[in-house]
Amino acid sequence: MTDSTIGRIPAMKAVWMEQLRVVGLAIRREAGLAALVVALGSVAVIGISRLPVLQAIFNEDMQRLVFDPAESPWMFIPVLAALLLPIVVWKGERRFGDTPLWSMPVDHRRHILLKVTAGWVWLMAILAAFLAWATLTTMVSGGALGVDEVRLLLLDAAGASAGAPDAMEPVNWTTPWWQWVLPFTSASAAYLLASTLVLATARPLFWAAGLWVAGAVVLGIGEIWDIGWMQRTTEFVAWYIGGESFARGVQLPTGREVVWTLLPTVQMWMALSAFWITLGLAGVLVASGRPRNQ
Template identity: 65%
Template sequence: MTDSTVGRMPAMKAVWMEQLRVVGLAIRREAALAGLVLALGSLAVIGTSRVPVVVALLNGETLNPVFSPGMLQWGFLTVLVALLFPLVVWKGEHRFGDTPLWSMPVRHQRHVLLRVAAGWVWLMAIVGGALVLATLTILVSGGTLGVEEGGLLVLDPVGASAGTPGAVEWVSWTTPWWKWARLFTSATAAYMLASTLLLGTARPELWAIGLFVTGAVMAAVANIWDIGWIQRTLDFVDWQIGGVSLFSQMVEIPNGWARQWTHVPTAKTWLASSAFWISLGLAGVLMASSRPRNQ
């Protein structure tokens, strides 16, 4: 943006609508492909549960599909998509340098923030659409939506290993509402952090590889030397994508060693964790967006 364009900057609403349109066009092929895969998967699940011909081919055995947003595979898949999504949002754009993208009559930081926000809106729409499709698929196929879980809650690890009465307690619960919301908050945090890397560095792939290797080395070191704070940090990341290691540990019980619950996660835990990761991502995006673009 030059001084001659300051007086004729377009309205915020016009820029916002244009960013939504541009991002929608940028992701249309990938979104269409993902939608096709999900639709075929949905038809396959319904077919193996409801269509007599397909059931007959399976020797009369019908499947009983189960969908719970708290399962690790769904959290991992959602976060993976969110981490890769900024690459699609900024596809074909030069994030740095003297290019037409940064010569438009919009302040660079505003342009970046609106593009990131537009990408987030589309990402939330995709996650929501996938959840709706999965829910409808389970309902039509007669499967189970949500799961009932149960397990031992260790109140006293020492007493549990000795078989002391009251050292463990059996707890059970059904999939709470916040596990549905966690898919959206986890995707939001992952998208913001990935956007920070993409907008703040010229070679984000090298930074991503470096961070992954660093995390793997830290995990190995923590496991070998039993460094508590590193393990808890990695468990904190693991729980954000659906893992349970933050609230469980290997405990010696009379029958041997087993992973048991030490805490039961709650909505407050989810809110605190989501607030931390999303705030971290937003702070990163704000800092990355202030970097000069046409240099």
């Protein structure tokens, strides 16, 4: 190092490229293991769909793959990966106290934000590769991309049980374009919220477990006391992260049918995405500005 380079702040492009490289190295082992699991799963799916011996072992539902990006497990897998990724991104790096973040030539807050952004870029790249691989697996196995079906929209639960003809409305449903974008927005929100916990708390897993327990308590209270707004809120959250929601089994005079209490819309997707992503961004910005002695 010469006198002319002492105290010189590196160019933003150089810092950004270095963060992309460092984060890529940090996640390479976990990403490789995940890719191996996905590849083995694809081999199993294709084998079940193509080999008569395996078809005889598994039931008929396992023989045809339907790739609907808004349904579980296609949605839940990216969200779960997004929740765990910040832990991998920041592993081995002290985030609290007098850490190396304060001795770098780049402002510590800018360093944190660049690292979070680099992790998000890698997440989007991995998610795009996963969805492309799932699409290829579906096509090779002879499955279906998206759904094209008639869904029963429940208008009156009591009337449906009694067989009232106007208690349900059949609706033609085809997977809309925005549901192919939904995994990216949901994963982005999950990644930002998880990054907030990692940056703001010394024990993010402890706080994550606490939030999960609190959510389970809220869900239980809503179900036990039949609190409508609480049930609907948990359904919205469950739908956005790829859980089972809005669809339920109902016993009708003609037999048991799957009905829908609500059909998702593009407005619902945009509103939920705006809310959760904004909340995650605000959390990361606040957590990145933490004072040095905390």
